[in-house]
Amino acid sequence: MAHITAKKHQAKLADELCKKTHFTKPEVESLLRMFKKYVPNSANLGHTHHSSRMDRTKFRDVLHNSFDMTDDMLMDRIYRAFDTDSDGFVNMEEWVHGLSVFLRGTLDQQTQFCFTVFDLNQDAFISRDEMFQLLKNSLIKQPTEEDPDEGIKDLVEITLKKMDLDHDGRLSYQDYSEAVKSEPLLLEAFGPCLPSSWARIAFLATFSEDV
Structure with a gap:
């Protein structure tokens, strides 16, 4: 039964x-x-x-x-x-x-999902520090680099320049979703989560x- x-x-x-x-x-x-x-x-x-x-x-x-x-x-x-x-x-x-x-x-659903994944402390923003942690974790370290952290910091700044639409030094959901709409490859900018x-x-x- x-x-x-x-x-x-x-x-x-x-x-x-x-x-x-x-x-x-x-x-x-x-x-x-x-x-x-x-x-x-x-x-x-x-x-x-x-x-x-x-x-x-x-x-x-x-x-x-x-x-x-x-x-x-x-x-x-x-x-x-x-x-x-x-x-x-x-x-x-x-x-x-x-x-x-x-x-x-849908792209909107996956954008929300990826943003949730990347927002490590769940404060509704992806900060410089969170970007650094995510990129440091997912990028392959090159043995020839003297200070790989510097390369990651540069990459964070390049990413912010491209995605931080309101120029406040961090990514809100609106920043992230607008950037992804204009360039879908940015969906997994901080690591593969799909x-x-x-x-x-x-x-x-x-x-x-x-x-």
């Missing part, structure tokens, strides 16, 4: 999520099954989606294994962007909503009817 109730609940959840995301109902159902595979004990925690939760370690495994991501700082920030209720876990609903933006989001096209296609192919 509990199994039937859980199945009914999952079908209802899939109905709700396909209306709010870029996935079809069969795709949502596949993603929910995938979630249960990653969180095998979810079946023993009751049948509400709030009781099935993916922790940071498992989520990072998914990012690493499915999307070839390796940057610890960015993986942690992506996890926080998925965890919209900030409870320290990703539940089924957050999983599907997050992947909808991550894999098929899947590469090949990783996206490979992941979608595991459950999607039409990639």
